[in-house]
Amino acid sequence: MKKQSRDTTLLLFLAIFSVSAFPSFAEEKTAYYYSVSMEGFSSALFSAAEYADFSASIEFTPREAVNPAFSMHYLLPANPLSIEDSLAGISIDLTLFYLGDHPLAWMSPRKTSLAPQLSAAAYVPVADLGNLRYTVSLSPFRLFAGYGYFSVGAFSLVLDPSFAVNGWGIRLFDFSYLRF
Amino acid sequence: MKYRTRIVPLALFLLLAAGAACAQDLAFSIGAWSFFPDAAGKLPGERPGVFPSFGATYGITRYLEAGVAIIPRLIPAPFDDIFIEEHVGLSLFGERVKASDSPAAYIGTLLDAGFLFGAHKVLSGSPDYSRALFLRVTPITLGNPYYGRRDRMLSVGLIYDYDANSASLFVNLIASDFYLAPAPKVH
Numbered sequence: 001m002k003k004q005s006r007d008t009t010l011l012l013f014l015a016i017f018s019v020s021a022f023p024s025f026a027e028e029k030t031a032y033y034y035s036v037s038m039e040g041f042s043s044a045l046f047s048a049a050e051y052a053d054f055s056a057s058i059e060f061t062p063r064e065a066v067n068p069a070f071s072m073h074y075l076l077p078a079n080p081l082s083i084e085d086s087l088a089g090i091s092i093d094l095t096l097f098y099l100g101d102h103p104l105a106w107m108s109p110r111k112t113s114l115a116p117q118l119s120a121a122a123y124v125p126v127a128d129l130g131n132l133r134y135t136v137s138l139s140p141f142r143l144f145a146g147y148g149y150f151s152v153g154a155f156s157l158v159l160d161p162s163f164a165v166n167g168w169g170i171r172l173f174d175f176s177y178l179r180f
Numbered sequence: 181m182k183y184r185t186r187i188v189p190l191a192l193f194l195l196l197a198a199g200a201a202c203a204q205d206l207a208f209s210i211g212a213w214s215f216f217p218d219a220a221g222k223l224p225g226e227r228p229g230v231f232p233s234f235g236a237t238y239g240i241t242r243y244l245e246a247g248v249a250i251i252p253r254l255i256p257a258p259f260d261d262i263f264i265e266e267h268v269g270l271s272l273f274g275e276r277v278k279a280s281d282s283p284a285a286y287i288g289t290l291l292d293a294g295f296l297f298g299a300h301k302v303l304s305g306s307p308d309y310s311r312a313l314f315l316r317v318t319p320i321t322l323g324n325p326y327y328g329r330r331d332r333m334l335s336v337g338l339i340y341d342y343d344a345n346s347a348s349l350f351v352n353l354i355a356s357d358f359y360l361a362p363a364p365k366v367h
Contacts, residue, residue, distance in 0.1 A: 038212060038353060040230030040255035048256040049228050050214055079214045079351075080228055107358060109328045152210065170254055172212050172232050173354060 031062040033148055035071075037174035038078075043158035043167025045133040047085060049077035057093065057176070063113075063144070067095040075123060084127055091121035098144060108150070112143040117151070134159040135169065142174070149176040205239035205277060205325035211332070211355025213251050213263070215339075218348040224263075224310065224339060226300060230255035231263070237357055239325065242275040244268065247292075260303050267294025267316070276324055283326040290318040290332065296339060312341040314350070323357075330357040 037053040040046075054076070059069035073089035095115050102114035117139040125131055137156030142149055154171035213231040215224045225231065235249025251263035269292040274285045298310040316337030323330035335352035 038230075042256040042258075047228075050230055050255075079216070107329075109323075170230065172230065 029061065031059050032179040033057050033059070033176045034179060035149075035174055035176040037151075037171050039154075039156075039169055039171035041156075041158055041167060041169035043169065045158055045160060045166050046169070047077055047082070049082065049085075050079040052076045052078040053171075053174075055091075059093075059095070063098055065095075065097040067098075069093040069095070071119075071121075073121065073123070086126050087123040088126055089121050089123035091119050093117055093119040095142075104141060104143060108143060108145055110145045112145045115142050115144040115149060116140045117142050117149075117154075119156075132161050133166070134161075134163065137169070137171065139171070139174065148178045149174070151176075205237075205245075205359055205361060207237045207325070207330070207357035207359040209233070209235045209237055209247065209249065209355055209357045211235075211249070211352050214351040214353065216349045216351070218341075218346040220346065222344075222346065222348075224296075224298060224312070224341070224348060224350070225253060225261045229253045229257075229261070231261075233265075233352075233355065235265075237269075239277060240268075242277050242279065243271045245271075245276060247294075257304060261298065261300050262302055263296055263298045265294050265296045265314070267292040267314070277326065284324045286323060286327070288321040288324065290316075290321055290335075292316040292318070292335075292337070310341055311343055312339045314339045316350075316352070318352075325359045325361070328359045328361075330359075331355070332357070 035055045035057065039051050039053060053073055055071045055073040057069045057071035059067055061067045071091045071093055073091060075087040075089060076083065077085050095117050098113040098115050100113050104114055105112060119137045121135045123133050135156045135158055137154050139151045139154035141153050142151035151174040152172065154174065156169040156171065157165055158167040158169055160166040211233045213233055215231065217223050231251050231253055233249040233251040235247055237245050237247040239245050246268050248266050251265060252259050253261040269290045272289040272291055274288060276284055276288070278284050294314050296312045296314050300308050300310065314337050316335050318332045318335040320333040321330055322333065332352065332355045337350050338347060339350055340347045
């Protein structure tokens with residue numbers, strides 16, 4: 001009986017420790033941000049519209065080199081507007097490093113770090129969930145400015161379902177804001 | 181008609197030169213233009229696409245500025261359409277820069293009037309050209325030369341193509357100005 005009681009106490013202790021440790025782990029080791037970007041694609045798999053990309057992301061080792069993140073996307077042809085041609089997507093993103101002393105410091109009056117990102121994304125049209133397409137993109141001009149990230153001129157390759165290159169794309173702007 | 185089309189760019193060029201001579205502030209700018217069709221359904225670039233802009237703005241007075249930009253098509257066929265714009269901008273509700281070292285208001289509003297020249301089918305066939313005047317309101321600007329950076333947000337404008345006698349809307353969701361003189365020395 002005594003052993004059972006000790007085990008129960010130990011389990012309770014572990015449960016309380018886990019529950020109390022999780023928020024501090026989440027606070028220190030993960031960050032959440034949402035993003036708005038404007039991009040376009042020169043590919044038969046996307047229309048020649050201006051796309052607005054709305055995404056929500058979680059990054060796991062913020063401000064550390066090789067910082068992975070996971071994102072969910074809603075890609076909307078905004079001009080011309082075509083909600084029926086919108087796409088849903090997921091991506092795995094990797095911030096390669098954070099460089100405090102960098103050649104793009106003039107772009108912001110705030111102190112920034114250069115934080116280039118490599119991403120791989122999969123998209124499906126909302127109206128045709130089986131019709132996959134992929135992008136691999138590099139954001140070389142991406143800055144971290146405390147409140148979030150700002151990127152210009154990201155380049156992407158568009159891949160078809162068999163992973164053959166089907167075109168390219170460019171993201172003119174991306175604004176990401178850390179949520180907490 | 182020909183006289184007017186020559187006078188507008190010339191006047192804007194002179195304003196730009198005056199601005200450069202005053203050298204109150206000088207920035208280079210990046211942004212994007214979104215064109216919308218006219219009443220007949222025709223787009224200024226004839227088909228949808230992505231149009232970044234790369235240009236410069238010059239301070240003329242504490243309220244006036246001038247700017248130029250090149251606006252190439254990138255999507256789907258890079259550089260198949262190229263626009264060039266020149267404009268004069270008026271800060272509506274306050275000075276862009278103060279005469280003293282003190283900062284001007286961080287938030288502002290701009291009214292721009294300008295000329296838009298377009299070269300179309302540059303790489304894909306027989307090129308043709310368009311000429312238009314435009315009027316643009318930027319309801320929100322954040323920053324100014326004092327801070328070394330300004331973002332122009334949610335600009336909405338009207339393009340009037342006087343050769344085709346057609347009008348259409350355009351939007352600049354965002355444009356950023358990066359001032360060359362170190363802040364806050366510009367005034």
